[in-house]
Amino acid sequence: MSLLKVEALTKKFGSKVSVDALSFALQPNTATALIGPNGAGKTTTMSMICGLLEPSNGKVTLADGGDIRKHIGFLPQYPKFYSWLSALEYVEMTARLSGISAREAKKRSEEVLTYVGLGKDMKRLTSTFSGGMKQRLGIAQAIVHKPQLLLLDEPVSALDPIGRAEVMELLKELQRETTILYSTHILHDAEKVTDQVLFMKEGRLVEEGTLQEIQQRYANPRYSIEFVHEAEAEAFAQSLAEHAVREGSNVTLPIDEQLPTMNALMALLSSSRYEIIKVERESASLDQIFMKVAGVGEFTASTAR
Amino acid sequence: MNSLQVLLVKEFRESWRSFKFIWIPLVFILLGVSDPVMNYFMEDILKAVGNMPEGFQMMMPELQPLDLLMASTGQFQLIGVIVLIAVFVGTISRDRSSGTATLIYIRPVSAVSLFMSKWIVAALVAILSAVLGYAGSLYYTSVLYGSVSFKDALIMIVTYAVWLLFVMALTVALSAAFSTGLAATIAIIVIPIGGMIDSIIGSFWNASPWKLVSYGVMLGSDTALYDDYWKTLAVTFGLIIICLVVGVWATRYNRSRTKV
Numbered sequence: 001m002s003l004l005k006v007e008a009l010t011k012k013f014g015s016k017v018s019v020d021a022l023s024f025a026l027q028p029n030t031a032t033a034l035i036g037p038n039g040a041g042k043t044t045t046m047s048m049i050c051g052l053l054e055p056s057n058g059k060v061t062l063a064d065g066g067d068i069r070k071h072i073g074f075l076p077q078y079p080k081f082y083s084w085l086s087a088l089e090y091v092e093m094t095a096r097l098s099g100i101s102a103r104e105a106k107k108r109s110e111e112v113l114t115y116v117g118l119g120k121d122m123k124r125l126t127s128t129f130s131g132g133m134k135q136r137l138g139i140a141q142a143i144v145h146k147p148q149l150l151l152l153d154e155p156v157s158a159l160d161p162i163g164r165a166e167v168m169e170l171l172k173e174l175q176r177e178t179t180i181l182y183s184t185h186i187l188h189d190a191e192k193v194t195d196q197v198l199f200m201k202e203g204r205l206v207e208e209g210t211l212q213e214i215q216q217r218y219a220n221p222r223y224s225i226e227f228v229h230e231a232e233a234e235a236f237a238q239s240l241a242e243h244a245v246r247e248g249s250n251v252t253l254p255i256d257e258q259l260p261t262m263n264a265l266m267a268l269l270s271s272s273r274y275e276i277i278k279v280e281r282e283s284a285s286l287d288q289i290f291m292k293v294a295g296v297g298e299f300t301a302s303t304a305r
Numbered sequence: 306m307n308s309l310q311v312l313l314v315k316e317f318r319e320s321w322r323s324f325k326f327i328w329i330p331l332v333f334i335l336l337g338v339s340d341p342v343m344n345y346f347m348e349d350i351l352k353a354v355g356n357m358p359e360g361f362q363m364m365m366p367e368l369q370p371l372d373l374l375m376a377s378t379g380q381f382q383l384i385g386v387i388v389l390i391a392v393f394v395g396t397i398s399r400d401r402s403s404g405t406a407t408l409i410y411i412r413p414v415s416a417v418s419l420f421m422s423k424w425i426v427a428a429l430v431a432i433l434s435a436v437l438g439y440a441g442s443l444y445y446t447s448v449l450y451g452s453v454s455f456k457d458a459l460i461m462i463v464t465y466a467v468w469l470l471f472v473m474a475l476t477v478a479l480s481a482a483f484s485t486g487l488a489a490t491i492a493i494i495v496i497p498i499g500g501m502i503d504s505i506i507g508s509f510w511n512a513s514p515w516k517l518v519s520y521g522v523m524l525g526s527d528t529a530l531y532d533d534y535w536k537t538l539a540v541t542f543g544l545i546i547i548c549l550v551v552g553v554w555a556t557r558y559n560r561s562r563t564k565v
Contacts, residue, residue: 043565050411053561069413076565080404082315084322096311097412141408153565 001063003028003179004049004149008058011044011203018044020203021058026149026196028063031175033190033211034183036200037294042183043077045200046153049181050074062148070099073142073178077154079134083127087118090126091140098145105144112140116170132163139170143178150174152182156189168192187211187286199293207293218292219283223265224252228275236274252282308414312422325392325430333385333438340376341445344368370450374461375522377442381435381465382500382518386472389434390492393427393476395485397556402484404564416557424477424549431469436462457524464521467541471514472496474545478552481559512536514544 002025011019019041026032034042047053049060051069062068081090088109095105113122116136121129129137135155142150155171156164164186171180172193184190190197190211197214199207207214227233230249237244237251244253259265262281269276284292320326343350348365351357397420400406409419439462443453475495479488503515511533520534 047561047565052407052410052563052565067413069411072411074408074411076404076407078404079408080564081408082319082405084319085315089318093311093315094408094412097308097409097414099307099413 001028002026003063004181005061006045006049006058007061009045009048009055009060010057011041011048011053012056018203019048019055022200022203022205023058024198024205024208026179026181028148028179029175029177030195031171031180031182031193032196032198033194034181034198034200035185035187035190035290036183037185039202040200041203042200043153044203046074046151046181046183050151071148073145073147073150075135075138075142075150075152075155077157079138079141081126081129081134081137083125086123086125087113087129087137087140088122090137091122091144094141095144100145108144108146109140112144113137116140117166132159135159135163135167139167143174147178150178150180150182152180154184155182156184156186164189185290187290191286201294214293215283215286215289218289220254221281221283222252222254223259223262224250224278224280224282225265225269225276226250226278228277232274236272255281309418309422312409312414312418313425316422316426320426320430326433329388329392329430330434330437332388333381333434334441336380336385337377337438337440337442338445340380341373341442341449344373344376345445345449368450370446370453371457371522371526373446373450374439374442374453374458375519377439378461378465378518378522381438383497385434385438386469386496387493389427389431389469389472390476390496391489393423393430393473394480394489394492396423396427396477397480398483398485398488399480401559401563406563407565410560410563416553416560420477420481420549420553420556423480424474424552427473427477428470431473432466435465435469439465460524461521464524464538465518467538468514468517468521471517471541471545471548474548474552478548478555481552482555512540514541517541 004026006025007023009019009022010017022041022045034045036042044053048055049068050072060068062071064071085093091109091113092105095108096102100108110122113119116139118133118136118140121133126134126137135158139152139155142152152171156167159167168189171182174180175193180193194211197207197209197211198205199214207217209217225233225236227236227249233246233249233251237246240253240258243256243258244251253259259268262279265279269279348363351363357363397406400409439458443458447453476488476492479492482488483491500515503513507513507516514537516533517537520530520537524530524534
């Protein structure tokens with residue numbers, strides 16, 4: 001049974017369609033990455049799921065129904081806190097607003113603040129916090145009421161590599177207790193914690209599946225051979241006719257039934273007298289896949305080579 | 306109303322920690338004290354710094370205690386109310402535009418709690434300031450000019466408190482409905498300029514919130530006004546309720562305008 005169901009979700013601002021008939025489902029205790037270029041409608045989608053924006057069409061349903069706001073935690077891309085409250089006071093307040101009793105709220109707040117690594121700073125005013133600390137505080141307020149669904153908008157984009165690794169590690173742990181939907185444009189980070197990838201472009205869902213599936217679909221593996229002499233590269237490319245593409249002294253060719261394995265290629269090459277510098281098997285990097293799915297076509301063609 | 310209680314604590318903390326509970330009452334105390342003291346020493350002040358020609362005769366008006374309370378009320382109306390509007394006109398709209406409201410709006414909190422917590426704290430700051438301002442004014446008036454009856458003072462202060470409930474309900478409702486700039490513009494037009502219009506052509510009607518304050522002060526000397534006073538009080542309470550309803554509605558309607 002899926003925890004969250006999004007059906008034909010649409011949001012129009014005037015004549016501009018930000019989210020266009022988006023449908024997907026989230027399984028319990030999974031982490032889903034919402035990926036797409038800026039302006040793809042990721043934040044608008046999240047705003048609609050957590051009830052800040054009224055959808056123009058379609059609906060969002062949580063498995064056990066009722067007021068969705070009781071069961072979700074949300075971290076916006078740039079969380080803003082009341083500067084005159086301490087971290088503990090802030091998290092306590094948000095916990096109580098989510099319907100937790102006063103005593104329980106205090107206990108839970110101290111727990112989650114320690115959990116996200118703000119144990120020593122919980123009595124400090126939020127205005128004194130650094131960017132990374134604010135992000136942790138944002139996570140603390142999002143999980144303090146043990147939500148069924150955790151929504152995170154670009155949780156790592158503003159952080160340095162250390163902060164990113166730490167936050168992703170936190171998400172990995174949280175995934176055991178809750179369902180996570182987070183948006184990002186850093187596929188590399190998505191690799192570690194994601195069960196499912198939803199790829200959005202111009203408000204529509206353009207790709208869906210596990211990261212491995214998408215990677216396979218777009219990997220486009222090929223051989224790349226570097227020759228010493230350009231003439232030999234040309235001759236070799238000619239001998240393989242339509243399959244090979246030469247660029248300078250480098251030849252790339254697809255992996256197909258003619259040359260299914262590296263060994264077959266090596267056999268072919270060693271039977272010739274060409275002088276070779278390097279032979280390797282290439283596949284598209286995550287960044288290249290991102291650009292390909294995002295439809296930056298021309299750019300991908302040249303960078304994939 | 307558990308969430309109202311939590312939000313009230315938050316609003317009190319804000320107003321306390323940003324010193325609103327201290328500096329705004331101080332403004333009102335200064336305004337309240339200035340008229341009785343200035344008027345009492347006016348002759349001496351003029352003698353000392355006025356550079357008056359030899360033999361110049363001054364006729365200082367014989368001021369009654371009530372005149373000074375009216376003057377203080379005028380100060381509150383002219384300066385104090387503008388200060389209150391300026392401080393509280395962004396109370397909801399600024400939370401939205403800065404994005405601090407986002408993390409509150411995603412929780413199961415009713416628009417009634419959100420709006421009422423803002424209004425109650427704004428009204429309390431305003432009423433506390435006015436009470437202290439009047440206390441200062443009454444103290445110096447009774448010391449320098451003569452005492453005012455307790456009943457008159459009480460009616461005057463309570464009436465002014467009702468007026469401030471109205472001013473703050475309108476200000477916070479505007480803050481819920483519009484951006485800070487627009488809300489401030491409208492509030493500044495409606496409250497003081499409305500008062501001016503009411504004093505210029507207000508003789509055509511006898512009940513409007515802007516009359517409430519002067520009725521409250523005049524009741525001390527003119528009991529014939531009671532009829533109009535009750536009518537005005539009823540009109541003002543009616544408008545307060547309208548402001549609250551509109552404010553709650555606007556808070557709910559504008560939920561999506563918070564910065565994500």
